[in-house]
Amino acid sequence: MPPSSADPGAPAPALDPTRFVLIETSHPGNVGSTARAMKVMGFRDLVLVRPRFADVLSQEDTVAMASGAADILARARIVDRLEDALDGCTFVCATAMTPRDFGPPTRMPRELFAELAGGAAPGAARTTPQVAFVFGSERYGMSNEDVYRAHAVLSIPTHPDYGSLNLAQAVQLLAYDWRQALGGFPVQARTADPQWADAQSVQGLLQHLERSLIHLGYLDPASPKKLMPRLNQLFNRAGLTQEEVHILRGIARAIEKTGPADR
Structure with missing residues (x-):
């Protein structure tokens, strides 16, 4: 059974420069779908902050929606504070509206990811930083106080008349774009190359x-x-x-x- 909590200071999985953080997630299915979205893009580090259900990682809906990504759930951690979830991360990306008064700059994902993958983040020294993508609850999103912790706010370019994304959909979009910025995966041909007629x-x-x-x-x-x-x-x-x-x-x-x- 997946653990319900772990040492907040536990190190991130090796060779994974990315952490996905879900704050106060309400629906177990979204946790499972997030795990699946992460796994197909090759990411493994998932941290939940005060989820609605303490046993969310082992709930039936979670496991069903993970659809083979049970290893992501087994490795996931639950913590009480966002600062514990961000331990070890050197660049934090919020997925929320930028507060009206002040806050981190709003960036389009692909533009920012190209900079991060090239080592352009502050203090990155031309190496890829340990990036955290932080997602708020389905009902309330992220609080201003949590957004202030971020280095940038990501704005997914959606249709101006309807920009509502399901939590797992947003995770999938950002995970894909970030993986592409990191170099992507080769596409495996399913058929042999054709023999052209001379x-x-x-x-x-x-x-x-x-x-x-x-x-x-x-x-x-x-x-x-x-x-x-x-x-x-x-x-x-x-x-x-x-x-x-x-x-x-x-x-x-x-x-x-x-x-x-x-x-």
């Missing part, structure tokens, strides 16, 4: 099609009207694969097997 194969196909089209009665060899050169240009634009050449030659063979009664 010029000789295309010419063999054209010769075969010419015979079959004459046999079909579609092409008059006495008045070809540049049909074959036009097909040559079509195939060049299409960029045929070897498999596609085989398919088209199979069609040509089927045409050649037809007799007058079949047409």
Whole structure:
């Protein structure tokens, strides 16, 4: 079962320059969805500050919405104070409205992340800082006092008429953009690279099609009207694969097997 609390001073997981902090989260499903959003982007460090339910990490809805990210829940910590959740972090990003009186600068995520990943944060010494993304409760968001602790406030560029994001959706968006800024993950091809047909194969196909089209009665060899050169240009634009050449030659063979009664 995931722990309900741990030493606030416990070190962050190795090789993880990022911490996600949820303040007073109300819905267990959002905690599970956050864990899932973090895991797919390769992040592991989750800290909850005074969640509504002390056993939220082990609740059925939490585990169900985590959908395979149980290791994130097992590693997660619960603390009483935001300052404990931010221990060890050198750059704090709030996800809230900037207070009207004063507060940290409001930044667009991708712009700021490019700077952070390049070591442009204060005191970063050209290394990626330990970044914390802090999210307020679903009902109240973040208090001004909590926002004041941040180095920047992140503003996700949403439609001006409707900017309401579910907590886990906001986590996913920021986790994706931050991972991309850190270099991203390579996309694994699911199919083999195509074997492109060479010029000789295309010419063999054209010769075969010419015979079959004459046999079909579609092409008059006495008045070809540049049909074959036009097909040559079509195939060049299409960029045929070897498999596609085989398919088209199979069609040509089927045409050649037809007799007058079949047409």
